[in-house]
Amino acid sequence: MNLPLGYRYSAAYAGIRQMERDDVALIVSGVPASGAAVFTQNRVQAAPVKLCRQHLRVSRGQVGAILVNAGNANCATSTGDRVALAACRAVSKHLRLPVAQVLVASTGVIGVELDFNLIEKALPRLAAGLAEDRFGEVARAIMTTDCVPKEAFGEVKLRRGVVRFAGMTKGSGMIHPRMATTLGFVLTDANVPAVKLRPILKRAVERSYNRISVDGDTSTNDTVVLLANGCSGVRADPGEFGAFEEGVTTVMETLARQIARDGEGARKLITIDISGAPNDDAAGQIARAIANSPLVKTAIAGSDPNWGRILSAAGNAGVPFEPAKVDIVMQGTTVCRSGLAAPFSESDLKSRLDQPECSVELTIRGKRNGRARFWTCDLTEDYIRINASYRT
Amino acid sequence: MNLPLGYRYSAAYAGIRQMERDDVALIVSGVPASGAAVFTQNRVQAAPVKLCRQHLRVSRGQVGAILVNAGNANCATSTGDRVALAACRAVSKHLRLPVAQVLVASTGVIGVELDFNLIEKALPRLAAGLAEDRFGEVARAIMTTDCVPKEAFGEVKLRRGVVRFAGMTKGSGMIHPRMATTLGFVLTDANVPAVKLRPILKRAVERSYNRISVDGDTSTNDTVVLLANGCSGVRADPGEFGAFEEGVTTVMETLARQIARDGEGARKLITIDISGAPNDDAAGQIARAIANSPLVKTAIAGSDPNWGRILSAAGNAGVPFEPAKVDIVMQGTTVCRSGLAAPFSESDLKSRLDQPECSVELTIRGKRNGRARFWTCDLTEDYIRINASYRT
Numbered sequence: 001m002n003l004p005l006g007y008r009y010s011a012a013y014a015g016i017r018q019m020e021r022d023d024v025a026l027i028v029s030g031v032p033a034s035g036a037a038v039f040t041q042n043r044v045q046a047a048p049v050k051l052c053r054q055h056l057r058v059s060r061g062q063v064g065a066i067l068v069n070a071g072n073a074n075c076a077t078s079t080g081d082r083v084a085l086a087a088c089r090a091v092s093k094h095l096r097l098p099v100a101q102v103l104v105a106s107t108g109v110i111g112v113e114l115d116f117n118l119i120e121k122a123l124p125r126l127a128a129g130l131a132e133d134r135f136g137e138v139a140r141a142i143m144t145t146d147c148v149p150k151e152a153f154g155e156v157k158l159r160r161g162v163v164r165f166a167g168m169t170k171g172s173g174m175i176h177p178r179m180a181t182t183l184g185f186v187l188t189d190a191n192v193p194a195v196k197l198r199p200i201l202k203r204a205v206e207r208s209y210n211r212i213s214v215d216g217d218t219s220t221n222d223t224v225v226l227l228a229n230g231c232s233g234v235r236a237d238p239g240e241f242g243a244f245e246e247g248v249t250t251v252m253e254t255l256a257r258q259i260a261r262d263g264e265g266a267r268k269l270i271t272i273d274i275s276g277a278p279n280d281d282a283a284g285q286i287a288r289a290i291a292n293s294p295l296v297k298t299a300i301a302g303s304d305p306n307w308g309r310i311l312s313a314a315g316n317a318g319v320p321f322e323p324a325k326v327d328i329v330m331q332g333t334t335v336c337r338s339g340l341a342a343p344f345s346e347s348d349l350k351s352r353l354d355q356p357e358c359s360v361e362l363t364i365r366g367k368r369n370g371r372a373r374f375w376t377c378d379l380t381e382d383y384i385r386i387n388a389s390y391r392t
Numbered sequence: 393m394n395l396p397l398g399y400r401y402s403a404a405y406a407g408i409r410q411m412e413r414d415d416v417a418l419i420v421s422g423v424p425a426s427g428a429a430v431f432t433q434n435r436v437q438a439a440p441v442k443l444c445r446q447h448l449r450v451s452r453g454q455v456g457a458i459l460v461n462a463g464n465a466n467c468a469t470s471t472g473d474r475v476a477l478a479a480c481r482a483v484s485k486h487l488r489l490p491v492a493q494v495l496v497a498s499t500g501v502i503g504v505e506l507d508f509n510l511i512e513k514a515l516p517r518l519a520a521g522l523a524e525d526r527f528g529e530v531a532r533a534i535m536t537t538d539c540v541p542k543e544a545f546g547e548v549k550l551r552r553g554v555v556r557f558a559g560m561t562k563g564s565g566m567i568h569p570r571m572a573t574t575l576g577f578v579l580t581d582a583n584v585p586a587v588k589l590r591p592i593l594k595r596a597v598e599r600s601y602n603r604i605s606v607d608g609d610t611s612t613n614d615t616v617v618l619l620a621n622g623c624s625g626v627r628a629d630p631g632e633f634g635a636f637e638e639g640v641t642t643v644m645e646t647l648a649r650q651i652a653r654d655g656e657g658a659r660k661l662i663t664i665d666i667s668g669a670p671n672d673d674a675a676g677q678i679a680r681a682i683a684n685s686p687l688v689k690t691a692i693a694g695s696d697p698n699w700g701r702i703l704s705a706a707g708n709a710g711v712p713f714e715p716a717k718v719d720i721v722m723q724g725t726t727v728c729r730s731g732l733a734a735p736f737s738e739s740d741l742k743s744r745l746d747q748p749e750c751s752v753e754l755t756i757r758g759k760r761n762g763r764a765r766f767w768t769c770d771l772t773e774d775y776i777r778i779n780a781s782y783r784t
Contacts, residue, residue, distance in 0.1 A: 317435075
């Protein structure tokens with residue numbers, strides 16, 4: 001799969017992390033790209049989130065570069081706003097871009113001042129290192145507690161030619177649906193105006209990032225950016241925005257699933273399918289309640305087909321349904337029929353739950369057909385181990 | 393502290409649990425008591441919950457006996473309603489009580505048929521064993537994953553004399569505010585009509601059981617019953633219901649705190665105080681968001697003063713506030729002032745967070761004074777260990 005045309009990437013170690021591992025990165029578009037972004041809904045918003053909103057407004061959705069750092073969230077810091085702005089200004093100077101065309105994103109610990117000098121010193125190296133084939137280095141530089149970098153690629157054939165998509169994301173803890181979880185950057189060389197990108201990104205986030213949960217917490221820094229720089233020379237026809245949106249959504253769904261799979265301490269990806277709910281939103285609520293239940297997640301960690309916890313979690317979703325009409329299927333085996341235990345081979349199912357991918361399907365029988373799909377991960381001792389000493 | 397007059401207790405092993413440990417218990421009032429109860433708000437409700445509602449309606453709040461079993465929730469079972477009713481009938485026959493004056497409560501695994509024969513066989517032993525001094529045996533018989541039995545006692549001096557309170561409760565996982573979490577039984581020998589008990593219980597639950605959280609899950613069986621049998625001969629005057637309610641609330645608050653402290657795998661009781669919120673409900677929402685945050689709970693498990701996670705959890709509560717006006721105090725040490733890091737000795741605070749009781753105070757400075765207090769526990773590897781293999 002080819003990368004979208006017209007983007008260059010660079011990563012470096014600036015000394016923000018204690019461990020010597022790349023912690024700053026640049027994504028640059030050769031020509032200003034149309035850009036859209038969604039941000040955290042947390043009341044506490046990091047300085048870069050606030051600045052990105054402002055820059056996108058001022059630039060009317062034109063983006064030339066994104067500067068990202070890991071190791072420090074630049075949130076709840078007294079110098080936060082100044083540092084974020086200074087960082088954008090420095091990038092704008094190095095790359096000869098209007099400052100409002102520079103976005104900035106940070107991830108890491110909250111409440112520790114971010115030292116602008118570290119960024120300033122790293123910038124010449126970052127700018128000098130920009131290259132078309134360093135996408136993967138950036139994907140690695142933005143990792144925090146992630147075990148693996150997360151990338152996804154795609155292409156869509158439009159009437160005027162092929163457009164390419166490439167996405168990267170990070171995130172492992174503080175992952176919760178209902179918002180643009182974590183950092184995510186999706187790039188395409190399609191020619192699509194910013195005004196069209198925004199609703200497309202919003203819907204794609206709804207079907208991807210808002211459908212995963214690791215621990216029910218939501219970060220102060222969550223940011224997902226979609227850029228379209230038009231470097232393929234392929235303009236989407238009005239009738240082709242649907243196909244373009246599918247391309248974006250597929251990449252973002254793949255990224256989101258990778259986050260759930262790489263949840264802190266997780267050993268299993270759990271796919272939850274709900275059907276027969278009063279409507280799609282209600283199905284989403286039920287899926288979310290199951291995905292966030294520590295009791296369901298620990299049971300699956302232990303390969304225990306404890307469907308009673310799934311039924312109980314569904315009952316807590318705030319959605320009216322008749323328990324006697326509920327069927328639950330785990331890994332293809334019906335474990336609950338009409339709200340009651342169904343006969344199944346415990347040892348057989350247990351061994352199939354030992355696999356790295358588990359499925360839970362909950363169907364409410366009747367005439368309604370609200371559906372939703374969610375992804376989460378199991379909850380293991382390692383989640384605790386990672387988080388009991390993240391800061392120290 | 394003396395037990396309330398006029399109650400007898402009994403516990404026995406009926407064979408419902410695999411381990412040979414008392415699993416059925418009776419609480420009997422010598423004369424029919426005024427009774428009130430609150431139940432789970434889960435859409436999936438166990439058979440005993442449904443039957444208790446019906447019996448309290450039919451008997452107009454008169455209760456002679458409560459039968460409790462552990463080891464099986466009698467929920468999502470095809471014979472559940474029949475078994476619950478048969479159990480009440482058997483108790484009513486043994487104790488010569490109208491069947492509607494018998495309540496029944498179950499706790500344990502969901503989705504496994506409860507064998508009425510086991511209860512029937514144990515009943516003669518249970519009835520024969522009834523004694524005034526077996527309160528503690530019942531408190532132990534209703535335990536599931538609890539490490540310790542949970543009891544609380546109190547008395548209040550009214551104009552006509554002293555009335556006594558005794559409460560017991562169980563619960564360790566599937567603990568979440570917003571409802572009558574777990575099983576709880578509070579007995580008093582005061583003379584108070586059922587119609588007065590109901591609002592008193594509702595408010596007391598709001599200030600106790602609805603203020604704790606272990607894992608954010610809510611059981612299908614949660615039941616809290618308050619009985620007042622009048623055996624002290626002391627009738628509360630209209631002006632004394634307030635004092636009576638304080639007595640009930642104090643006992644229930646003590647019970648609720650014990651549940652949080654004994655949360656599955658917990659090593660620490662965490663008390664969360666919010667002040668300066670727009671109103672008390674908003675303060676409660678913020679406290680709940682912090683109490684339910686796995687990231688806050690794991691940080692405290694690791695004695696890590698990671699106040700950024702507390703601020704971030706507060707930001708997710710759905711309550712509008714200005715982060716720059718927030719102060720956070722942990723174990724008496726200010727860690728965040730005006731939304732920013734405050735200087736403190738990390739090693740000193742770390743060692744104080746190693747204690748079995750930790751406090752978190754979050755104040756929003758300004759003119760509003762909404763307050764709330766919540767209790768939760770830390771989240772440790774043992775929570776996972778306990779829950780990954782509960783059923784098997």
